Amino acid sequence: MNEKSCSLHDEKELRDGQVERVSSGCSPPHDKNNSALAAFRGVPISELRQRGVLRALTAEANDWEPGAVSPEVLRAQEEWEAVDTIQPDAGSQVFSAQPEQLISFAEVLQHFQTLDLSSFKERIQPTVRRTGLAALRHCLFGPPKLHQGLREERDLVLTIAQCGLDSQDPVHGQVLQTIYKKLTGSRFNCALHGDHWEDLGFQGANPATDLRGAGFLALLHLLYLVMDSKTLFMAQEIFRLSHHRVQQFPFCLMSVNITRMAIQALREECLSRECNRQQKVIPVVNSFYAATFLRLAHVWRTQQKTISDAGFVLKDLEVWAKKNPRRLLKTLEVYLAQVSKGQASLLGPQQCPGPDGPRAKDLAFTGVCELQPHTLEDSELL
Numbered sequence: 001m002n003e004k005s006c007s008l009h010d011e012k013e014l015r016d017g018q019v020e021r022v023s024s025g026c027s028p029p030h031d032k033n034n035s036a037l038a039a040f041r042g043v044p045i046s047e048l049r050q051r052g053v054l055r056a057l058t059a060e061a062n063d064w065e066p067g068a069v070s071p072e073v074l075r076a077q078e079e080w081e082a083v084d085t086i087q088p089d090a091g092s093q094v095f096s097a098q099p100e101q102l103i104s105f106a107e108v109l110q111h112f113q114t115l116d117l118s119s120f121k122e123r124i125q126p127t128v129r130r131t132g133l134a135a136l137r138h139c140l141f142g143p144p145k146l147h148q149g150l151r152e153e154r155d156l157v158l159t160i161a162q163c164g165l166d167s168q169d170p171v172h173g174q175v176l177q178t179i180y181k182k183l184t185g186s187r188f189n190c191a192l193h194g195d196h197w198e199d200l201g202f203q204g205a206n207p208a209t210d211l212r213g214a215g216f217l218a219l220l221h222l223l224y225l226v227m228d229s230k231t232l233f234m235a236q237e238i239f240r241l242s243h244h245r246v247q248q249f250p251f252c253l254m255s256v257n258i259t260r261m262a263i264q265a266l267r268e269e270c271l272s273r274e275c276n277r278q279q280k281v282i283p284v285v286n287s288f289y290a291a292t293f294l295r296l297a298h299v300w301r302t303q304q305k306t307i308s309d310a311g312f313v314l315k316d317l318e319v320w321a322k323k324n325p326r327r328l329l330k331t332l333e334v335y336l337a338q339v340s341k342g343q344a345s346l347l348g349p350q351q352c353p354g355p356d357g358p359r360a361k362d363l364a365f366t367g368v369c370e371l372q373p374h375t376l377e378d379s380e381l382l
Contacts, residue, residue, distance in 0.1 A: 261317070
């Protein structure tokens with residue numbers, strides 16, 4: 001044998017038919033390439049990398065030209081080196097590489113109740129300040145004041161609305177992950193920054209930038225919408241409507257605007273009567289949010305609104321919702337009852353209820369393709 005050549009040799013015994021270690025300082029003769037490479041096919045690339053085998057097989061030594069190296073080996077080396085040099089993007093942070101469990105509205109609310117929110121609470125204005133005739137008129141003809149025992153719960157809602165999205169808080173990240181998974185059907189975590197948030201209806205790659213005016217309460221409301229079994233169907237239908245080829249709108253951004261309406265309705269005491277009746281604040285605010293989103297979706301769908309109409313639709317919706325909170329909540333109640341029976345849909349014709357079923361012509365949703373131009377004036381939800 002030529003002195004300039006050397007042969008492959010084992011430094012350990014073969015285990016399960018695979019080469020356990022190979023000296024990195026030797027190159028195989030040309031006529032043994034195929035048999036030598038066959039021995040390595042069962043060895044993971046990471047193992048080859050550790051032992052320096054890839055480097056040895058592609059080195060120029062003992063007159064063995066690089067052209068004699070198998071394309072399979074070169075391709076394996078290139079793939080490994082590419083993986084080795086990939087660096088995580090700082091803006092694409094995820095809290096875990098493994099799928100996390102979904103988080104519920106109650107769990108997040110409990111999380112906030114354990115935090116020291118005193119600095120945020122100092123910023124809130126629980127009620128709108130009125131002076132002069134406006135104060136007198138509100139006192140004489142306005143809604144009743146919120147019961148004393150419910151004011152702490154109201155202040156918690158308004159305080160959460162002052163909190164922003166904290167990417168360092170795992171609970172905040174889990175809320176985002178849950179919203180994303182429930183709306184898209186994905187089973188895996190996603191980056192906290194990225195273009196995929198635009199697909200959900202945020203304006204940019206960072207959801208935190210769209211929470212102004214509603215704070216973390218906007219995300220909490222979205223979480224309520226997708227995690228409550230009664231409203232999940234509604235949320236999914238509105239989300240589908242937001243991706244309509246003509247009537248598309250930013251789903252999450254629209255939701256943030258509706259949360260802002262709920263905050264104003266609470267501060268203006270438009271919800272006080274219902275809160276006093278139910279002896280609760282948070283469930284009433286949640287239902288008001290969901291009912292307002294339902295009305296928006298129905299008006300948007302039946303009146304063939306587009307994104308150019310968004311400002312006018314939101315303005316009219318806020319005025320109407322504040323004046324008719326009880327009627328709005330009743331509409332949601334009837335709609336959810338019909339959904340549970342498969343009798344209501346935003347994206348298709350509603351099945352007619354039986355003689356004993358609830359009468360809800362307000363919820364006779366019509367597909368946009370079935371809508372005739374002359375019916376637009378009569379397409380109000382209520």
